[in-house]
Amino acid sequence: MAFQDKPIRQKLMAINLGTSGVVLLLTCTVFLAYDFLSFRQAALRQLSTLGDIIATNSTGVLAFANQGEATEILAALRAEPDIVSACLYTPDSQIFARYPAGLADADFPPSPGANGYRFEAGNLVGFTPVVQVKGQRLGTLYLKSDMVALYDRLRLYAFIAILVIAGSSLVAYVLSRKLQQQISQPILALAETAQAVSDRRDYSVRARKFGEDELGLLTAAFNHMLGQIEEQNLALQQAYDDLRQSQQVITQQERLRALGQMASGIAHDINNAISPAALYAESLLERESNLSPRARDYLTTIQRAIDDVAQTVSRLRDFYREREPQLTLAPVSLNELAAQVAELTRAHWINIAQQRGVTLDLQLELMPTPPVVLGIESEIREALTNLVFNAVDAMPKGGTITIRTSLANERTEAHPSAPFLFAGVEVADTGVGMDEETQRRCLEPFFTTKGERGTGLGLAMVYGTMRRHDARIEIDSAPGHGTTIRLLFPLPTTTVELPLPAGRGPVTSAPLRLLVVDDDLVLLKSLAATLADDGHEIAAVGGGQAGIDTFLAALQSGRPFSAVITDLGMPHVDGRQVAGAVKAASPATPVFLLTGWGHAMAAEGEIPAHVDRMLTKPPKLRELREALASV
Amino acid sequence: MAFLSPNSFLPAVRRWRTGWCALLVLMLIATGGVARAQTPISQENQVKAVFLFKLVQFLDWPANAFPESKSPIVIGVLGDDPFGSYLDDLVKGEKIGERPMVVRRFHRVEDVAGCQILFVSRSESGQLNRIFAALKGRCILTVGDVEGFASQGGMLRFATEGGKIQLRINVTAAKAAELTISSKLLALATILAPGKD
Numbered sequence: 001m002a003f004q005d006k007p008i009r010q011k012l013m014a015i016n017l018g019t020s021g022v023v024l025l026l027t028c029t030v031f032l033a034y035d036f037l038s039f040r041q042a043a044l045r046q047l048s049t050l051g052d053i054i055a056t057n058s059t060g061v062l063a064f065a066n067q068g069e070a071t072e073i074l075a076a077l078r079a080e081p082d083i084v085s086a087c088l089y090t091p092d093s094q095i096f097a098r099y100p101a102g103l104a105d106a107d108f109p110p111s112p113g114a115n116g117y118r119f120e121a122g123n124l125v126g127f128t129p130v131v132q133v134k135g136q137r138l139g140t141l142y143l144k145s146d147m148v149a150l151y152d153r154l155r156l157y158a159f160i161a162i163l164v165i166a167g168s169s170l171v172a173y174v175l176s177r178k179l180q181q182q183i184s185q186p187i188l189a190l191a192e193t194a195q196a197v198s199d200r201r202d203y204s205v206r207a208r209k210f211g212e213d214e215l216g217l218l219t220a221a222f223n224h225m226l227g228q229i230e231e232q233n234l235a236l237q238q239a240y241d242d243l244r245q246s247q248q249v250i251t252q253q254e255r256l257r258a259l260g261q262m263a264s265g266i267a268h269d270i271n272n273a274i275s276p277a278a279l280y281a282e283s284l285l286e287r288e289s290n291l292s293p294r295a296r297d298y299l300t301t302i303q304r305a306i307d308d309v310a311q312t313v314s315r316l317r318d319f320y321r322e323r324e325p326q327l328t329l330a331p332v333s334l335n336e337l338a339a340q341v342a343e344l345t346r347a348h349w350i351n352i353a354q355q356r357g358v359t360l361d362l363q364l365e366l367m368p369t370p371p372v373v374l375g376i377e378s379e380i381r382e383a384l385t386n387l388v389f390n391a392v393d394a395m396p397k398g399g400t401i402t403i404r405t406s407l408a409n410e411r412t413e414a415h416p417s418a419p420f421l422f423a424g425v426e427v428a429d430t431g432v433g434m435d436e437e438t439q440r441r442c443l444e445p446f447f448t449t450k451g452e453r454g455t456g457l458g459l460a461m462v463y464g465t466m467r468r469h470d471a472r473i474e475i476d477s478a479p480g481h482g483t484t485i486r487l488l489f490p491l492p493t494t495t496v497e498l499p500l501p502a503g504r505g506p507v508t509s510a511p512l513r514l515l516v517v518d519d520d521l522v523l524l525k526s527l528a529a530t531l532a533d534d535g536h537e538i539a540a541v542g543g544g545q546a547g548i549d550t551f552l553a554a555l556q557s558g559r560p561f562s563a564v565i566t567d568l569g570m571p572h573v574d575g576r577q578v579a580g581a582v583k584a585a586s587p588a589t590p591v592f593l594l595t596g597w598g599h600a601m602a603a604e605g606e607i608p609a610h611v612d613r614m615l616t617k618p619p620k621l622r623e624l625r626e627a628l629a630s631v
Numbered sequence: 632m633a634f635l636s637p638n639s640f641l642p643a644v645r646r647w648r649t650g651w652c653a654l655l656v657l658m659l660i661a662t663g664g665v666a667r668a669q670t671p672i673s674q675e676n677q678v679k680a681v682f683l684f685k686l687v688q689f690l691d692w693p694a695n696a697f698p699e700s701k702s703p704i705v706i707g708v709l710g711d712d713p714f715g716s717y718l719d720d721l722v723k724g725e726k727i728g729e730r731p732m733v734v735r736r737f738h739r740v741e742d743v744a745g746c747q748i749l750f751v752s753r754s755e756s757g758q759l760n761r762i763f764a765a766l767k768g769r770c771i772l773t774v775g776d777v778e779g780f781a782s783q784g785g786m787l788r789f790a791t792e793g794g795k796i797q798l799r800i801n802v803t804a805a806k807a808a809e810l811t812i813s814s815k816l817l818a819l820a821t822i823l824a825p826g827k828d
Contacts, residue, residue: 060815063685064798065678069819132688132815133727 009184016176017169024168028161035157039150043082043124047145048117050080051128055141058088059132062096062139070097082145084123088130089140096139112140122147186215190222203230252440256463259444260320267313267320268617275618276526278306282621283530310618312455318379319445319460323468331492332377334425335370338403341384349392349401358398362388365404371423373489375469380487383462387427387485390458393450394431394483402428408488422472426486434477443473462487511535512631513559517547517578518567518594527565530621536628544573548581555585563631565615565624568595576608583610592627594619672715678796679789680718683750683774686787687727689813692747696770703733705745707771709762710752712736740765751775751785759783770809781823786810790821799823 003011054073061070070088077083077099085107087098093111117126124145130138186209193207203226209219281303285296342362353360384403391401404427407420434442434449441447443463448454462485466473470490477483514536518524521542528540539554539561541547547566554560564582568575579591590612613627672680687704704727706718722732737743740755740762749771751762756777763784766773773785780788781801786808788799798820805812 057815060689060813060819063688064682064796064816064819066819132813135726135728136685136688138685138688 008187009180012180012184013173013176016180017172020172021165021169024165025161028165032154032157032161036150036154039153040119043145043147043150044117044119047124047126047143048128050083051117051126051141051143054086054143055128055130058130058141059138062088062090062130063132065096067097071099071101073097074099075101080145082147082149083143084146085142085144087142089142091137091139108142112142117143119147182210183215186210186219190215190219193222193226197226203227203233248440252443256443260464263316263445264320267316270309270313271617272520272523274306274309276522277302278310278618279526279530279621281306283526283533287533312457315455315457315461316445319457319464321464321468327376329374329376329469331372332375332380333370333372334405334423334489335366337377337381337384338364338366338405338425341381341388342403344381345385345388345392348389352392353398356396356398358396360392360395360398360401362401362403365402367405367407371405371407371425371491373423373469374492375471375489376465379465379468383465383487384425384427386458386462390485391427391429391431391483393453394429394433396432399430399482402426404428406486407491421491422488423491424486424488426484428482428484430482433479433481433483434475435479439475439477442475511537512562512628513537513554514539514628515547515551515554515561515564516540516566517542517544517564517570517575519543519570520567523567527619531565531624531628534621534625534628544570544575544578547578548573551582552585560586561589563590563592563628565592565594568593576611579608579610590631672713672717675791675796676713677717679776680714680721682789682796682798683714683718683748684721684725684732686748686772686774686816687732689816690748690772691811691813692770693809696747697730698745701729702745703731704747705733705735707743707746707749708734708736708752709740709743709749710738710754713752743771746771748772748774751777751780753777756780759785767807772805772808772810787820797821 003014006014054077057073058070060066061073074086074088074097077086083099085099085103087103087108088096089112090096095105095108098108112127115127115129117124124147126143128141128143130141132138189208189210193205196205197203206223206226207219209216209223281299284291285299285303291299342364346362349360349362388401388403395401403425406424406426408422408424409420438449442449443459444456445460446456447460448456463473466487472488474486474488475483476486511534514531516524516528516531516538518527518540519542524540524542528538532538539550541550544566547564551561551564564578566575566578575593575595579593582589582591591610592613592615593608593611594615594617613630615623615627683706687706706722708714708718712718719734722734725732735746737746737749740758743749743766747770749766751759751773753776755762756775759775759777759780760783763773772787774787774789775781775785776789776791778790781799781804784801784804786801786804790797790799798816799822800812800817800820801823802812802817
């Protein structure tokens with residue numbers, strides 16, 4: 001394992017022991033070297049001194065050639081065990097006396113060398129001149145000393161050094177084992193905490209702080225950082241949850257909008273397709289008094305089937321259509337509405353309960369002060385009725401339905417004292433509940449959990465109604481725990497007035513000269529025929545440009561049209577252009593625009609200029625007559 | 632030794648000696664240095680000559696023994712010279728400190744002057760007492776090789792024993808002459824108690 005991968009405890013130990021060991025070793029080495037050198041010097045000096053003494057003592061024996069005395073003097077060297085050999089030379093380089101006595105001439109240098117002592121091949125050797133009086137050399141002393149004592153001393157020193165290093169290392173080990181914890185413990189605690197945080201993603205743990213030193217600061221900073229991360233994590237989670245929720249809401253709304261567009265397109269086509277059938281059937285049954293009973297019966301059946309189709313399409317329209325602009329919202333009491341719905345549906349759910357042999361109950365929980373909202377009473381009633389029916393269907397084993405009115409704020413927790421912004425009416429059941437997928441899709445048209453029995457348009461219609469009221473739907477549900485669907489209406493900011501009853505008179509009109517323009521020739525023909533049956537003089541034209549030409553020609557010829565009925569969507573020249581041209585030539589002439597998108601366009605403020613009235617497809621004779629009566 | 636009263640016959644001896652000496656000088660002049668160098672000298676006498684030369688190194692004279700600081704150290708030979716030119720050759724060019732060494736020969740003790748070491752030849756052994764008496768009180772180391780030399784009042788004797796020359800020293804006599812003999816020399820020598828040898 002490389003050093004940098006080792007645990008910090010071992011590193012600290014290694015650094016401590018290594019440092020003290022190296023320092024000790026260095027110290028010992030320096031001391032040893034110093035001692036070695038000084039001992040050498042001392043040995044040199046000692047030998048030199050010894051040489052001087054012996055040389056001084058040897059002057060006489062050399063001068064007077066007393067070999068016996070000379071040998072005796074040298075023999076005194078026995079006391080110095082380091083001295084290996086010694087001898088005295090006469091001035092003519094003859095060995096005069098020797099020590100030890102048994103050595104041969106060959107064991108000594110053949111002749112005296114330079115004066116002084118030096119190290120040679122591990123020995124200390126040298127010569128001292130023997131002089132009694134200056135200038136009179138009597139001979140030379142040779143001394144040879146081995147370095148055994150020095151090496152013995154070095155060995156002893158090395159042994160002591162090893163003992164000291166070993167002992168010190170032991171002490172250093174014990175001490176640093178204890179002391180390194182001061183540094184390693186906080187780091188280890190920090191590392192453990194970091195590990196725990198990264199392993200468990202638990203930002204609530206905190207590292208233990210051991211002191212106020214740098215490591216303490218580090219620990220404090222780390223803990224502070226953890227706190228911040230924890231806070232941010234929480235905030236992030238919160239934001240994520242919020243985002244996810246609103247994304248879900250938006251996704252659902254987008255989905256429903258897309259579905260609405262699709263439904264609107266399909267409805268338009270179907271309406272176009274069934275319009276001639278409806279008109280002919282109605283016209284035949286009305287005008288042809290000599291029809292056979294079978295033909296009349298068939299026509300009636302066709303008319304009923306067309307009515308069914310038109311009804312389905314119109315219910316689908318309830319899902320996608322926008323609020324009709326000419327319809328003003330009236331004040332509606334939610335309490336009253338809830339009571340009405342309870343009464344209207346009583347027969348239905350009692351009947352169902354009896355059929356199934358279960359007990360169903362419906363309760364009203366109403367606000368003491370009735371909440372009043374602006375809306376279309378019939379639509380809201382229809383929506384609540386739908387919800388009650390759904391609740392009944394959701395409780396095959398019986399249960400309780402509760403219709404409840406309430407007042408609510410947007411975010412009650414944030415502004416507990418804020419004025420109420422919403423009035424709610426909810427239908428709660430104790431039935432099977434919905435899973436998440438079902439909750440998500442239940443508002444889509446044709447989505448149903450009731451199989452053949454369901455149209456899948458109930459909640460879609462409720463949704464459409466709520467959308468037109470700028471209201472919201474809240475769904476609380478869980479499988480097995482029942483469902484609560486809450487309709488939240490915005491409370492009106494001004495006081496509301498009582499609704500007025502709408503009157504309705506017979507529709508008649510004088511015979512008119514009419515220009516009818518539509519690129520759908522079948523629809524054009526049926527429309528023209530039907531209006532002709534009412535006594536009007538009809539000019540039917542199959543295109544926008546042709547329509548304009550016909551209108552201008554009639555104007556010039558002095559027989560202008562009383563009114564123009566034109567389709568909106570046509571190739572090349574569309575209804576808007578036709579209307580523009582008509583108004584340019586004759587501003588007083590009313591123009592009726594016939595379209596499947598009439599409501600949607602009106603809602604978006606798109607009633608084209610020069611158009612007096614929008615008529616929806618499939619055209620109803622009644623609507624047509626109403627429009628023409630205003631001419 | 633007072634009964635000898637040698638001074639009575641000294642002038643006669645001197646006269647004889649002078650004549651003999653003159654003859655010798657003549658001979659030396661006639662034969663040159665070669666004759667003296669060729670004079671055969673025994674091994675023993677050669678050693679004695681060397682010892683005589685080396686003795687100087689182990690001796691100390693009082694300051695008044697020399698006329699001045701650079702005065703030579705004089706080795707004198709009294710009586711017949713047994714060393715021939717050998718001693719002269721040894722001494723030639725040698726110096727003790729600033730003092731050169733010189734050899735002088737004397738025939739009569741009365742002639743002895745300006746001398747630090749005096750070798751008394753065998754030829755003078757008959758009148759040792761007279762010689763010692765004459766030299767008494769002078770800073771001269773008397774050296775000889777005859778038996779009883781040291782015990783009779785001489786200071787140092789070369790004694791031949793077993794083929795080797797031993798030193799015998801009469802410390803009393805040396806002290807009387809105010810001479811200092813190196814302990815190293817004394818260590819090698821046999822120290823004589825007065826009256827023995």
